[in-house]
Amino acid sequence: xxxxxxxxxxxxxxxxxxxxxxxxxxxxxxxxxxxxxxxxxxxxxxxxxxxxxxxxxxxxxxxxxxxxxxxxxxxxxxxxxxxxxxxxxxxxxxxxxxxxxxxxxxxxxxxxxxxxxxxxxxxxxxxxxxxxxxxxxxxxxxxxxxxxxxxxxxxxxxxxxxxxxxxxxxxxxxxxxxxxxxxxxxxxxxxxxxxxxxxxxxxxxx
Amino acid sequence: xxxxxxxxxxxxxxxxxxxxxxxxxxxxxxxxxxxxxxxxxxxxxxxxxxxxxxxxxxxxxxxxxxxxxxxxxxxxxxxxxxxxxxxxxxxxxxxxxxxxxxxxxxxxxxxxxxxxxxxxxxxxxxxxxxxxxxxxxxxxxxxxxxxxxxxxxxxxxxxxxxxxxxxxxxxxxxxxxxxxxxxxxxxxxxxxxxxxxxxxxxxxxx
DNA sequence: GCTTCGTTGTGAAAAACGTAACAATGTTAA
DNA sequence: TTAACATTGTTACGTTTTTCACAACGAAGC
Numbered sequence: 001x002x003x004x005x006x007x008x009x010x011x012x013x014x015x016x017x018x019x020x021x022x023x024x025x026x027x028x029x030x031x032x033x034x035x036x037x038x039x040x041x042x043x044x045x046x047x048x049x050x051x052x053x054x055x056x057x058x059x060x061x062x063x064x065x066x067x068x069x070x071x072x073x074x075x076x077x078x079x080x081x082x083x084x085x086x087x088x089x090x091x092x093x094x095x096x097x098x099x100x101x102x103x104x105x106x107x108x109x110x111x112x113x114x115x116x117x118x119x120x121x122x123x124x125x126x127x128x129x130x131x132x133x134x135x136x137x138x139x140x141x142x143x144x145x146x147x148x149x150x151x152x153x154x155x156x157x158x159x160x161x162x163x164x165x166x167x168x169x170x171x172x173x174x175x176x177x178x179x180x181x182x183x184x185x186x187x188x189x190x191x192x193x194x195x196x197x198x199x200x201x202x203x204x205x206x
Numbered sequence: 207x208x209x210x211x212x213x214x215x216x217x218x219x220x221x222x223x224x225x226x227x228x229x230x231x232x233x234x235x236x237x238x239x240x241x242x243x244x245x246x247x248x249x250x251x252x253x254x255x256x257x258x259x260x261x262x263x264x265x266x267x268x269x270x271x272x273x274x275x276x277x278x279x280x281x282x283x284x285x286x287x288x289x290x291x292x293x294x295x296x297x298x299x300x301x302x303x304x305x306x307x308x309x310x311x312x313x314x315x316x317x318x319x320x321x322x323x324x325x326x327x328x329x330x331x332x333x334x335x336x337x338x339x340x341x342x343x344x345x346x347x348x349x350x351x352x353x354x355x356x357x358x359x360x361x362x363x364x365x366x367x368x369x370x371x372x373x374x375x376x377x378x379x380x381x382x383x384x385x386x387x388x389x390x391x392x393x394x395x396x397x398x399x400x401x402x403x404x405x406x407x408x409x410x411x412x
Numbered sequence: 413g414c415t416t417c418g419t420t421g422t423g424a425a426a427a428a429c430g431t432a433a434c435a436a437t438g439t440t441a442a
Numbered sequence: 443t444t445a446a447c448a449t450t451g452t453t454a455c456g457t458t459t460t461t462c463a464c465a466a467c468g469a470a471g472c
Binding site: 004007010011014015018038040041079083085091092093096097099100104106108147149169170171172173177179187189190191193194195196198199200201202203204205206 | 220289
């Protein structure tokens with residue numbers, strides 16, 4: 001396997017990709033490193049360095065051709081396979097993410113959501129059908145689900161995570177304020193909104 | 207002013223504080239660095255180093271006294287003043303955060319939310335009243351609001367951010383996928399859920 | 413008292429990350 | 443054609459962040 005690319009670089013590449021998509025929708029053709037960097041909130045040097053890792057090369061006079069760079073980054077990020085994403089836990093956060101990502105034009109697709117509440121099962125939330133947690137294995141196969149958004153109460157998080165791992169989920173975006181115990185091969189991104197807010201609060205009065 | 211503390215250290219300290227609060231609620235009295243580190247998902251060495259910055263010292267035989275460490279971190283993070291937080295934009299994400307933080311027992315308080323939709327103004331969402339955006343200045347004074355959660359559509363984000371800055375907001379948690387232009391003195395934490403999800407997707411099949 | 417043990421605080425080493433600088437490039441204008 | 447110019451790709455450098463390693467410590471057992 002090739003050398004490991006750092007998490008930060010991947011995050012920035014995803015961001016560039018998103019911005020390039022918007023630019024392309026606006027019919028822009030090319031862009032200079034400092035312009036794209038400014039939109040992404042990074043320095044031009046860092047942007048150029050990030051682009052090195054995907055291998056695309058620009059022109060010293062025209063900058064980057066948007067469609068070419070976009071294709072380069074997408075290819076780098078998506079590689080061969082794709083797979084889809086599921087949301088587990090259709091509470092406030094789960095639904096907010098469904099609504100948010102649903103109207104997103106990117107390549108990611110949320111194909112199923114899961115809950116325990118009988119009132120929610122069978123319903124369709126923002127275009128995505130909700131299934132019983134028991135159907136996890138079946139539906140993961142059916143929809144080729146490879147990653148999951150975990151938005152259940154903290155007390156249930158580990159149990160559900162175990163189920164996800166059993167069913168070969170390899171990436172989890174975890175909103176529960178709990179450190180999940182999973183095998184090293186499973187990637188977990190912890191998003192703790194309370195902690196983030198507290199951090200903002202701190203820096204609001206340095 | 208003292209030397210600047212890094213963003214990462216602050217984020218981790220907020221996390222430790224949160225965990226210590228839970229431990230205290232469970233009547234635990236003391237904890238070793240490796241135990242607390244494990245719950246936070248960091249190494250023991252890093253935890254000890256972080257605690258160095260707040261100045262609290264533990265005992266080589268008993269580890270850290272929970273109430274003492276909690277007090278130390280809280281004091282370090284909160285300093286003198288406090289101030290409250292507002293949410294601007296009571297859409298799906300805004301409401302999800304209200305629900306999420308509302309049931310949080312921490313010291314932060316969300317005291318007001320704002321929207322443009324006449325149907326929402328005057329309503330109470332999860333215990334927080336919604337005001338018209340025009341009332342920003344009045345209510346910021348009234349509730350001593352120091353930081354804001356920006357959860358409006360991308361197209362409105364910059365305009366609202368300008369209003370917040372005008373009204374002396376010093377910290378913004380920004381959910382809009384836009385690079386906000388604000389003075390250097392204003393801290394912005396960008397939370398781009400689509401980017402985070404794409405990152406997870408990438409690492410789900412390294 | 414003395415030894416053993418596990419833990420903390422912290423200096424020093426290592427690794428990761430970001431920045432700066434500049435040769436190479438190709439376009440434009442004279 | 444030639445010179446001037448702005449931008450890229452990339453190497454070298456500096457800074458930040460993390461990890462390592464160990465002296466200092468105090469409790470417990472003998």
